[in-house]
Amino acid sequence: MIINGHPVGGTAIALSLFASIGGFLFGYDIGQIADILPMPDFVERFAEVNTADPTGPKIFSNVRSGLIVGLLSIGTLGGAFIGSFVSDALGRRKAMTVSSFIVCVGVAIQISSDRVWQQFAVGRLVTGLGVGALSGSVPIYMSELAPKQVRGSLVALYQVAITLGIFIAYCIGIGTRELDGPGAWRVLVGLTMIFAAILGIGILFMPESPRWLMQRGKFDEARESLARVRGVRVSDHDRYVEFDFDEIAEGVALDEKEGAGTYGDCFSPRLLKRTLLGMALQMFQQLTGANYFFYYGSTIFNGVGISDFYVTQIIIGLVSWVCTFPGIWFLERFGRRKPLILGGLWQTGWLFVFAIAGTVKNPETDQGIGKLMIVSTCMFIAGYASTWGPGVWIATGELYPQRTRSKMQSLSVSTNWLWNFLLAFFTPFITGDIGYGYGFVFAGANFIGVAIVYFFLKEGSGLSLEHLAALWEDNSTPAWRSGSWVPPGYETRTGTIELSPNEKPKGSSKEGPVADGQHVENVNVEKGMERRAPSISSA
Numbered sequence: 446m447i448i449n450g451h452p453v454g455g456t457a458i459a460l461s462l463f464a465s466i467g468g469f470l471f472g473y474d475i476g477q478i479a480d481i482l483p484m485p486d487f488v489e490r491f492a493e494v495n496t497a498d499p500t501g502p503k504i505f506s507n508v509r510s511g512l513i514v515g516l517l518s519i520g521t522l523g524g525a526f527i528g529s530f531v532s533d534a535l536g537r538r539k540a541m542t543v544s545s546f547i548v549c550v551g552v553a554i555q556i557s558s559d560r561v562w563q564q565f566a567v568g569r570l571v572t573g574l575g576v577g578a579l580s581g582s583v584p585i586y587m588s589e590l591a592p593k594q595v596r597g598s599l600v601a602l603y604q605v606a607i608t609l610g611i612f613i614a615y616c617i618g619i620g621t622r623e624l625d626g627p628g629a630w631r632v633l634v635g636l637t638m639i640f641a642a643i644l645g646i647g648i649l650f651m652p653e654s655p656r657w658l659m660q661r662g663k664f665d666e667a668r669e670s671l672a673r674v675r676g677v678r679v680s681d682h683d684r685y686v687e688f689d690f691d692e693i694a695e696g697v698a699l700d701e702k703e704g705a706g707t708y709g710d711c712f713s714p715r716l717l718k719r720t721l722l723g724m725a726l727q728m729f730q731q732l733t734g735a736n737y738f739f740y741y742g743s744t745i746f747n748g749v750g751i752s753d754f755y756v757t758q759i760i761i762g763l764v765s766w767v768c769t770f771p772g773i774w775f776l777e778r779f780g781r782r783k784p785l786i787l788g789g790l791w792q793t794g795w796l797f798v799f800a801i802a803g804t805v806k807n808p809e810t811d812q813g814i815g816k817l818m819i820v821s822t823c824m825f826i827a828g829y830a831s832t833w834g835p836g837v838w839i840a841t842g843e844l845y846p847q848r849t850r851s852k853m854q855s856l857s858v859s860t861n862w863l864w865n866f867l868l869a870f871f872t873p874f875i876t877g878d879i880g881y882g883y884g885f886v887f888a889g890a891n892f893i894g895v896a897i898v899y900f901f902l903k904e905g906s907g908l909s910l911e912h913l914a915a916l917w918e919d920n921s922t923p924a925w926r927s928g929s930w931v932p933p934g935y936e937t938r939t940g941t942i943e944l945s946p947n948e949k950p951k952g953s954s955k956e957g958p959v960a961d962g963q964h965v966e967n968v969n970v971e972k973g974m975e976r977r978a979p980s981i982s983s984a
Contacts, residue, residue, distance in 0.1 A: 456651070456652065457590070457591060457599065457675075459651065460590060460651040460674075461599040461600075461602045462602065463643075463647045463648050464648060465587075465603050465606035466606060466643060466647075467541060467544070467576075467582075467644060468579075468580075468583065468602075468603040468607040468610065469607070469610040469613075470576055470641060471607050472608060472612075472614070473637060474517055474572060474573075474610075474614075474637070475611055475736065475739050476611035476613070476615050476758075477614040477637075478513070478569075479614075479615075479739060480615060480622070481630045481634070482505065482510060484622055486626055487627075487630045488502065488503055489503060490627070491509075491558075491562035492505045493506055507874050507877065509562060511872075511873055513562065513565065515865075515867075515870035517569040517572060517573040517576070517869075518863070518866030518869055519862075520551070520569065520570040520571060520572060520573020520574045520576070520577060521576050521577030521858075521865070522573075522859050522866065523573075523577065524547075524573060524576065524579075524580075524581075525577040525855045525859040525861075525862060527577075528540060528544060528577060528578030528579070528580075528581040528851075529582075529851040529852050529854070531543055531544075531578060532582040532851050533657075537582055537589070538651060539649075541582055541583065541586070541644060542645040542649060543578075544576075544579045544582065545641040545642065546575070546645060547572075547574050547575030548575035548638075548641040549575075549637075549641050549645075550571055550575075551568050551571030551574070551575060552568065552638050553568075554568030555568030555572070555634050572637070575641070577858070581851070581854050584603055584842040584854065585654075585842065585851055586654055587602070587842065588600055588842035588843060589654040589655070589657065590652065590654055590670070592674060593907070593909045596839075596843075597777045597839050598773050598776075600838060601769070601773040601776055601838070602773075604772070604830075604834045604835030604838055605766070605770065605773070608762070608765040608766040608769045611739055611762045611765060612759070612765065614633070614762075615759045615761075617633050617636065618633055618755065619758075621633050622755065655667035655668075655671050655689075655690070655693055656693055656847055658670060659697045660700070660847070660848075664694075667690065667693070668686065671686045671693075672686050675689075692911050695911065696847055696910070696914065700846065706846075706848035706850075706852060707849075707852070710848075710849050710852075711852055718901070719845060719853065719917060720857075723844050723854070723856065723857035724860040726840055726897070727841060727857045727858060727864075728861070728863075729893065729897065730894075731861055731868060732864065732868075732887065732890035732891075733792055733833050733894065734792075734825070734883075734886075734887030734888075735825075735826065735829045735833075736865060736869070737872060737883065737887065738822055738825075738826065739761075760819075764823045764830070765829070765830045765834075767830075768826070768827040768830040768831045769830045772784070772830060772835050773835065776832075776835060776906075777906070780905075780906040780907075781836055781840050781906060782902055782904050782924070782927075784832040784836055785832055785840070785894075786898055786899055788828050788829070789892070789894050789895035789898070790891075790892075791824075791828040791832070792825050792828045792832075792891045793888045795821045795824045795828065796885075796887050796888035796891065797884070797885070798821040798824075799818055799821040799825065799884045800882055800884025800885045802817045802821065802881075803880065803881025803882070839905075841858075843908075843910065844857075846914050846917075847910070899924070899925060902924055903922070904924075904927040915933065916930055916932075
């Protein structure tokens, strides 16, 4: 198929769909626990006797519910760090297979739990290790393989999958709640294994990241990978494949001169700003308040007097999933900065409505206030799903140089999961003290997030990952002017989009660095301008 005048193969779509199952697992685990906690059999098995009414129904203490919900996030925090090493050592695809197996082990621990809540919580911890590793490797894999003309859209599929996972979990939960005994929650949890197996096996049939392959001297395989993504054969010597190959090879050559990236390099003066920015973006994605509604939505809307809060959860999940699709278009059409800024302001406004409505009147006795809170929640979720939800994953996927990408991504994702845990664990305590005033806290955090994007995030749309590295090295271009930045030697920001149909790269090596072991000729095919890459070893 032709997108923006460039060939994009069906493999590019397929690999993004398979990889995004990692996001689906992320969302499914978020969504399922909100439905599991109120299930009568789960409460009977794992909750505590109410000391105020020993003969009444059991209840979950804030500590116990917080640990059951939040230990997944602790696992993902560790998984994000471990995943960077596995991803660099085994490759992006095999790392996802290993991570999927870990998810299955964690699920097995959960569904074999009988009456020991700690076992169920530890199962979520192990599941989190796999999900966390996937959350680090999947966006990198998608960013490194997706053609730059559709990179934003394909990486955004990760967030589409997250919201779909939440929605599907809600739908399955409303069905399984009618089952007798532990089947109500065991079926809901156990289905995770099927999704993990599909990812772990299916991803092995997709191409490996060409950037990872080139770093290990596998240049023929890298070219094959690029050809599959473009939907052509290597023997065609397609000009787009050759251009991408040369551009990546040049970046790898530069990285090779600087040596292997370490965690220490992530905090060097040169990269510190980008490392901290990625961590801040992931932190403030959590502080938008979205997971407050996803984790505890059923409890929230039970509190405002909704008779069937499971139905309300499905509505929230559906809004989140549906609104992610226009978000893909927003982030491709308007770049990353504008949607994040406008989305953050939109979220701030509706959180104020939610918080004010919940504090000025009692939503349990005022039906109109309860409905207003549901509407404001849905409007907030619509904004989040179409801006900050997918936008942060795209932005952090574009933010880092190749040699430290997996490590910097693991730091940013770990920050996401750390705040995910803190919110999951402390939310019951906070809402117990300030109730729906919690919305004011999230509103303020959204406003700070907007300021961070405006002053620090540079616009990455339309640029290759290699040109993005050049943009971040250009200290004379502030973030708010980065949308008009053009790579040196180019007349347009998008570079190859202006290629003439009959024009081919000049001086492009068909055999690549592995053939001569000395250098790669890399050219700017626009206007016929040539540039030579630094030497790159074939070892």
